[in-house]
Amino acid sequence: MAGMGSDEDVPAPPWRTPRKQAQSRPQLSQELIVRTGLAILDAEGLDGLSMRRVAQELGTGPASLYAHVANKDELLEMIYDEVLGEISLPPPDPARWREQLRTYGLEMHRVLMGHADVARAALAGIPTGPNAVRLAEYAFGLLIDAGMPPREASLAFDRFTLYISGDAYEGSLHYAKMRAARMSDPEDYFHRYVERISDYLRSLPPGRFPHMTRHVDALIADDGEARFEYGLDLLITGLAERMP
Amino acid sequence: MAGMGSDEDVPAPPWRTPRKQAQSRPQLSQELIVRTGLAILDAEGLDGLSMRRVAQELGTGPASLYAHVANKDELLEMIYDEVLGEISLPPPDPARWREQLRTYGLEMHRVLMGHADVARAALAGIPTGPNAVRLAEYAFGLLIDAGMPPREASLAFDRFTLYISGDAYEGSLHYAKMRAARMSDPEDYFHRYVERISDYLRSLPPGRFPHMTRHVDALIADDGEARFEYGLDLLITGLAERMP
């Protein structure tokens, strides 16, 4: 048959099982699965991210993913660490540890908040991926080189980082609620949220909740970003008191 | 037939549907469902808590629960608030706001950590139940009466509380992992965890992670409680700097 023309002109006989179709989808890999998962999370939020959803996006079935990731938790951990990889920090300068620690906080927060509700993926475990360790080395090293004893520096950066991810996590909750309410504009959501909270606060019995009811405006005055930075600065102030 | 003896001596014919059985289970109520849910969470962790599990414990089917709670998220919110109800605080004394704020933090943490991984139930939403509001009034009021302007007091107690629940949340993660590993002794789990982390840290390339690899002992020296209190004290120190 060789040389008698392209075999595409002759239909294959029905009893012949065709060779496996030429691959029209990418070769699976862990990296590809993580990237796809992150893209889905960015577009649809964490609740939109399922093994089936990822597989669908890759033109395969969910079972195929398990050759590359142990389970969904592991996938979430990797996605989280992938996001941490976007954090870009200036070279450490211990003489300016206050400013640089603040930058670390703002940058980490910015990156986490830029990925839908990814902070909820920290659910999956205690971050120990390559980027998490890179960030730890940065903050830990900065404090040590600024003069803090290692043991205290360990506590300090740990708590600092916990605060950041805790706040990002809370932001995630709001994000998920915004999505559940079919709203897409964060400002819109924020106003609605504030309205509901303040109505609620005003409805409380003044006898039992004198401070809350008297200062509703103060309670709802600041948005998430202001709250985050306030807490950052509290921690930094506390650290400065302990710095040798 | 009346008067011819107890009808218990005569078996009912098989075509007759017996009257609804006398209730051998408690009357359902929201309170009962919440209490049952909490008992299950205490015994089996949050992952053990499903609508079916609660229903099973109450001798009914999961659909019955929906007459009393809107959905699982609502149940989790109520369970969380129920737990917050166990927090017992001394009467506010603004002159001792530092000590009392610390007590607030320790007490809240103690209660949360005493209920398996309940902190993960904060997942379900921003706490607005009666006990959450009671605690907010306490901390907010304390700071205001100590001299802090309401707007700043709002930020302060909010951040303080976020830090506490963030840490409790992290504790929840460890709890869930401990359960997944079939371990029941927290000390055992902690030692194992520390061992694995320190092995990991020691395996990092010293060139890229000089501080981490050189100070492994410092990094693993403190347990969760010490870390929590360290962060508490940082925040309190920061607040003291801002108190008029």
Place this chain on the structure above:
DNA sequence: TCTAGTGACGAACACTGTTCGTGTCAAGTA
């Protein structure tokens, strides 16, 4: 050539939260 390991993946499993439809009961109204 044969074997073992790896990757791909369909079918199936166990489980979850929730809805729908139906029955029972109690309270209120005509």
Place this chain on the structure above:
DNA sequence: TACTTGACACGAACAGTGTTCGTCACTAGA
């Protein structure tokens, strides 16, 4: 008294989830 309405209870079913098991195809090494 009879009828209507609302609340509660709950079985069956639905839609969805993460994961495992078994099978096939392919590749590399003995």
